[in-house]
Amino acid sequence: MAMLRTSAVVVLHLAVCLAVPLPCEQIVGHLEAEIQRLVWGIEQQHQYIQELHHSQANALQQIPNMHLGQGTFHRDCSDVFAAGNVANGLYAVRPDGSPTALSVYCDMSNGGGWTIFQRRTDGSENFDRAWVEYKHGFGDLHSPDGEFWLGNDALHQLTRDGAHELRIDMEDFEDKKRYAQYQNFKVDSEEDQYQLHLGPYSGNAGDAIASSPPASQQKWTGPGSETGGIQFSTYDHPNHEAATNCIRHDKSGWWFSRCESGNLNGHYYKGPYQAMTEDGVVWYTWHGWWYSVKSVVMMVRAADVEHRPPVLAQLPEQPLQY
Structure with missing residues (x-):
């Protein structure tokens, strides 16, 4: 959704640039800053997903085993x-x-x-x-x-x-x-x-x-x-x-x-x-x-x-x- 919104903003700003060429450098600067913010947000979300994955995986190691006596189970x-x-x-x-x-x-x-x-x-x-x-x-x-x-x-x-x-x-x-x-x-x-x-x-x-x-x-x-x-x-x-x-x-x-x-x-x-x-x-x-x-x-x-x-x-x- 964020990427679609950014695409719409880019198209709108480009249209403005064509109509009024003078402020294009300033508009491009704003666009670059917005893209950087989006990239940073995506990287943060990716890092969060990876950390969540690792935390859940590590939690498996804390599951206690069932220790048993001798001679009560088949081998396989x-x-x-x-x-x-x-x-x-x-x-x-x-x-x-x-x-x-x-x-x-x-x-x-x-x-x-x-x-x-x-x-x-x-x-x-x-x-x-x-x-x-x-x-x-x-x-x-x-x-x-x-x-x-x-x-x-x-x-x-x-x-x-x-x-x-x-x-x-x-x-x-x-x-x-x-x-x-x-x-x-x-x-x-x-x-x-x-x-x-x-x-x-x-x-x-x-x-x-x-x-x-x-x-x-x-x-x-x-x-x-x-x-x-x-x-x-x-x-x-x-x-x-x-x-x-x-x-x-x-x-x-x-x-x-x-x-x-x-x-x-x-x-x-x-x-x-x-x-x-x-x-x-x-x-x-x-x-x-x-x-x-x-x-x-x-x-x-x-x-x-x-x-x-x-x-x-x-x-x-x-x-x-x-």
């Missing part, structure tokens, strides 16, 4: 499944070594035992978040179709011990479905910047993550690799130069090996899109760089889920009700 959805629970839904788990209980959504299809840690369905949740928000998680975990990120701390706890698999299920706006699956999936601790490790790929969506880094960023863990993985980055916590460049237009937290490769936390578009940058929910080996997929579910499970013995736990045999 793999254990929930091994104990005979076959219904999709929310369960309480506690990974080995974690003093904190997690409420997680378990998917018992595709062999069972999957812990969902990311879901995109309709763009209702903003994934352009600060580091601390990705650390603790955000979104609607309780709804079967809710969008959420479980949290990088939780993801580290779930994958720190033993071998795990990553599965990514995707659907496009033509109702076609594809998936990507990786062995040896692991996320390091915050101390190591939630570094991601991946092993061999399988599936029909293509390997849009591990196969895509340019020569200058060949640090990705692929099949047989002994190097470190890609560190997680957000707009307020970029971990390498490539991530800084990616975040400028991708607007999300992600393991950036290359901006336009596989970023499933990008901006949600309600249909295949045309944009100035490849900032959508992109899996380039399926639909290229200029297609934002309709829905995504990312989930993890123990590699030995079919062979795990049941774990005795004080849990109900049905999903938690909310």
Whole structure:
């Protein structure tokens, strides 16, 4: 509104200048001063929004954890499944070594035992978040179709011990479905910047993550690799130069090996899109760089889920009700 008012003032003053040329220098001086005031006001508003964002993000760190006794919870959805629970839904788990209980959504299809840690369905949740928000998680975990990120701390706890698999299920706006699956999936601790490790790929969506880094960023863990993985980055916590460049237009937290490769936390578009940058929910080996997929579910499970013995736990045999 302020900019429209300024435009009207500029047009009016220019008309006066044409009619009466003598005071134009004075009028231009007034216009420049008014523009400077508007720029200052916009900068102040931007600074206020940033401070509000950071204050809310920092407040998340003050939320107390729920500390528990020993031997009362399953370790993950793999254990929930091994104990005979076959219904999709929310369960309480506690990974080995974690003093904190997690409420997680378990998917018992595709062999069972999957812990969902990311879901995109309709763009209702903003994934352009600060580091601390990705650390603790955000979104609607309780709804079967809710969008959420479980949290990088939780993801580290779930994958720190033993071998795990990553599965990514995707659907496009033509109702076609594809998936990507990786062995040896692991996320390091915050101390190591939630570094991601991946092993061999399988599936029909293509390997849009591990196969895509340019020569200058060949640090990705692929099949047989002994190097470190890609560190997680957000707009307020970029971990390498490539991530800084990616975040400028991708607007999300992600393991950036290359901006336009596989970023499933990008901006949600309600249909295949045309944009100035490849900032959508992109899996380039399926639909290229200029297609934002309709829905995504990312989930993890123990590699030995079919062979795990049941774990005795004080849990109900049905999903938690909310």
